[in-house]
Amino acid sequence: MLNRPDVPRITWVTSRSNLFAMDDTSFVNEAYMPGYSRRFHALPLQHRRAIIEREKLTSDGISAELCNRLYDILYERDVEGALLESFHLLSSVVLKHITPLDKRWLVELTGLFRQQHHSIVVDRIVLATGFQPRTPRFLQSLLGSAHMEDDLPVLGPDYAVSFMQQMPGPVYLQNQSRLQHGLQSANLSLVAYRNSLIINSLLGQPFYLDQSGQLLGGYEGPDDAELNDLSDARTSAENMSAIT
Numbered sequence: 001m002l003n004r005p006d007v008p009r010i011t012w013v014t015s016r017s018n019l020f021a022m023d024d025t026s027f028v029n030e031a032y033m034p035g036y037s038r039r040f041h042a043l044p045l046q047h048r049r050a051i052i053e054r055e056k057l058t059s060d061g062i063s064a065e066l067c068n069r070l071y072d073i074l075y076e077r078d079v080e081g082a083l084l085e086s087f088h089l090l091s092s093v094v095l096k097h098i099t100p101l102d103k104r105w106l107v108e109l110t111g112l113f114r115q116q117h118h119s120i121v122v123d124r125i126v127l128a129t130g131f132q133p134r135t136p137r138f139l140q141s142l143l144g145s146a147h148m149e150d151d152l153p154v155l156g157p158d159y160a161v162s163f164m165q166q167m168p169g170p171v172y173l174q175n176q177s178r179l180q181h182g183l184q185s186a187n188l189s190l191v192a193y194r195n196s197l198i199i200n201s202l203l204g205q206p207f208y209l210d211q212s213g214q215l216l217g218g219y220e221g222p223d224d225a226e227l228n229d230l231s232d233a234r235t236s237a238e239n240m241s242a243i244t
Helices: 026-032 034-041 045-054 064-080 137-145 188-203 224-243
Strands: 010-013 087-090 093-101 104-111 117-122
Touching (some): 010 093
Parallel strands (some): 010 087
Antiparallel strands (some): 093 104, 104 117
């Protein structure tokens, strides 16, 4: 849009304090490994919520390439003295109201820190607001007897809903458990892994084996395998000490 001659001026408004680029470095991929998801699921809700907020740039943000390209264009225009005529980038600002004004639009903006109000008149508006997950209506009655945690259904590691009463069969929820299983729960590249957990749960045995390795470990909510590894290591160390 910046390079189009028929777009004389752009005002970009973002509620974030900067145009933060998406974190796509190598170790970020560890947050999308099965072991990480298991440890995440075992944490208390308040910790899980904080992690989701802290790590959202691993899946939500501008690519570094686009961010740098945008900056170069704006820098060149700034050197030429033509930046303020064609582009305004407003950070920590939210759009509050849009009102028709003849064939244009009156846009009311509010700063997040001092709550200062400002209005601009524009010809076109592009809303890049993202989305909020919601529970379909047909599921609301089904989940009426589910155990809830902060208005969210309690899910097991296999995505099975925990109910307060006996159900005819298990109910699994996919793509709706960011706070239960982490950011990877809505990642399309991990659909096969999530399906394997559900299939194993339905069969009652590990038909699909988890053979994924992970470079990042931790002591927060380790699974049984990690506990066994720690126990074996401790036993080996004691035996070695005895031998020494």
